Amino acid sequence: MKTLKLILFQGVCISFGILVLVGTGGVIDHFLGENTITFDWYQPMSFVFCGFLGALATLVLTNLDKLTIKQLIVRVVFHCLMLYAAVSFCGYIFKWYSNLYGFIGVSLGFFVIYGFVWFATGYFTKMDEKEINEALNDIRDLE
Amino acid sequence: MRVDFEQVADASQECALIKATEMTESVKSAMDILMGNNGCLPVVKGGSNILLNKTRIYYIESVDKKTFVYSKDECFECKYRLYELEEMLGGYFARCAKASIINLRKIQSIASDFSGRMEAELLNGEKLIIARSYVKEIKRRLDLT
DSSP: OHHHHHHHHHHHHHHHHHHHHHHHHHHHHHHTTOOOOOOOTTHHHHHHHHHHHHHHGGGGGSSOTTOOHHHHHHHHHHHHHHHHHHHHHHHHHTTSOSSHHHHHHHHHHHHHHHHHHHHHHHHHHHHHHHHHHHHHHHHOOOO | OOOOOOOOSSGGGOOOOOOOSSOOHHHHHHHHHHTTTTOEEEEEETTEEEEEEGGGOOEEEEETTEEEEEOSSOEEEESSOHHHHHHHHOTTEEEEETTEEEEGGGEEEEEEOTTSOEEEEETTSOEEEEOHHHHHHHHHHTTOO
C-alpha cells in the first residue's frame, strides 16, 4: 500500500513536471510569435502515462537508510538514467519531438527539472536540519 | 514560557499549575517530572535484572526480534517490543527508523545528506540514521509542527 501510494504520488509529480515543461515551451513559443506547438488528442494522456512509467523508477530509491553515501549516489544516478530512459521512450513513441533539436530540448528540460527537484529536496532538508538543531539545543541533557 | 516560583509553608500546600495554549511534548515532559513519573525501565544485563533510569537511555534498537537498550557506554536487553517502549517512554523518545527509537535529549546534532536522510550524532559520539519518514514525527515531538 505504501509503495502504491509512493508510485501514485511520484506519477502525479512527474506528470506535472512534464506539463510545466511543455506549458513553458508553449508560452515561449507563443511570445516568440511562432505558435508551432500544437497537441494531438493523445498528448495529454501521454504525459500521465510517462509520469506513471517514470514513477516505477522510484522503486530504486526506497530503503535508502542503510546505504553508504557512495551506494546512495549510485542509486540516484541509476534512478536518473531510468527516468531519462522512460521520458525518452515516451517522447519517441508519442512524437514529443520530430528532430534532433527537439530531442536535445526534451533532454535538457528533463535534466533541469531532475536537478531542480533534488536541489529543492536538499534545500528543504537543510531547513529542517537547522530547525531541529535549534530545537535540540533547548532540550539537550547535560552529560 | 514564564516560570514562577512561590514558597509555601508546608508540603500539603505544594502544587504546580501549568497554563499553556495546548498540551505539547514539553508540557507533558514537565508534567512527568513534576509527578515523579520520570520512570525506570526493567532491563537485563549479564543475567541480572536491573532498573535503568529513562534519563540514561541514549537509544533503543531491535535486532532479530530482540530489543537492546543503549546508555552512554553500556548495552542492556529488554523484554518489551519497540512499539510498547514507544508508548511507555513517550515524550522525547521518538522512532527514528523502523527498528530504532532515539532519545532526542541525547542528540548532539543532526546533519542531512542530499537525499533527505538525516544522521544524528549522540552525546557519546555514536551516530544513528534518521529515516526520512520519521522526520515529521520528530519535528512534532519537538513542537515544530
